[in-house]
Amino acid sequence: MQINQVRNLAPQMSLTPETLAVKNAGLVLLNNYLPMLFERLGLLIENKVFTGLASQCKAVQYAEFAVTGLSATSETILQLNKVLCGLPLAQPVPEEIDISEDQILLINGLLQAMIGYWPATGSSSVEGFRGNWLVREGLLRELEAYWELVVEKRAYDLLLNQSPFTFSVIKYPWMPKPLHVTWL
Numbered sequence: 001m002q003i004n005q006v007r008n009l010a011p012q013m014s015l016t017p018e019t020l021a022v023k024n025a026g027l028v029l030l031n032n033y034l035p036m037l038f039e040r041l042g043l044l045i046e047n048k049v050f051t052g053l054a055s056q057c058k059a060v061q062y063a064e065f066a067v068t069g070l071s072a073t074s075e076t077i078l079q080l081n082k083v084l085c086g087l088p089l090a091q092p093v094p095e096e097i098d099i100s101e102d103q104i105l106l107i108n109g110l111l112q113a114m115i116g117y118w119p120a121t122g123s124s125s126v127e128g129f130r131g132n133w134l135v136r137e138g139l140l141r142e143l144e145a146y147w148e149l150v151v152e153k154r155a156y157d158l159l160l161n162q163s164p165f166t167f168s169v170i171k172y173p174w175m176p177k178p179l180h181v182t183w184l
Contacts, residue, residue: 018141022080024067025138025151028167028181033110034063034084035172040106048173050086056174059085061097066107067134069127072096080140083147086174120162132156146178153184 030037038044041062043055050056060081064073075095082089111126121129137152160183171178 020079020140022138022140022149023077024064024080024135025140025149026134026136027063027067027080027084028149028151028170028179029114029133029163029165030063030066030110031167031170032165033114034059037062037066037107037110041103050174053091056085056087057091057093058097060087060093062099062103062107065097065099065104066111067130069130071099080138080149083140083179084170084172084175086172086176114165117164118159118162120159142177146180149179149181151181151183157183 035044035048038050038055038059039048041058043050043059043062045051050059060078061071061073063081063084064078065071072095075093078093079089082091082093087093108126111129115121115124115126115129121133124132132154136154139150141148167181167183169178169180
């Protein structure tokens with residue numbers, strides 16, 4: 001992201017060295033579905049807690065697969081995923097995950113269900129939904145009491161008013177701090 005794009009993206013956010021540019025800010029649209037996805041992938045136990053550090057690291061990569069359809073992603077792209085999975089940014093995660101055909105079907109099925117629940121998106125394909133909504137530039141920064149994410153605006157974002165999904169404040173049981181989201 002160019003510095004001018006960053007300034008245009010979030011003029012109300014004071015840019016500090018701790019402000020991180022992210023490329024998958026639309027991941028927050030999956031807010032209502034991530035716990036169910038992680039549970040179905042066997043990463044959570046009954047009380048919505050990860051089974052361990054390895055499960056959290058896998059969750060980071062599965063979330064990125066949902067956004068991009070890729071099973072290999074540079075760790076530098078995964079900051080938002082780490083926040084949503086309750087990991088410190090400094091926690092290393094593998095840059096690739098083995099993903100079975102059943103897991104691919106589960107994740108793509110979740111995205112197809114989201115498209116179905118949001119009629120305003122039309123008859124988008126999973127890849128179209130990823131490209132239009134999930135792969136988004138954004139700015140992420142940590143404040144004392146919460147994380148803050150500002151998401152890039154696109155022309156068709158007026159459809160967000162018809163979205164059945166909530167994502168303005170995200171706080172899972174495994175997250176130390178909530179994430180406050182502003183979709184410009």
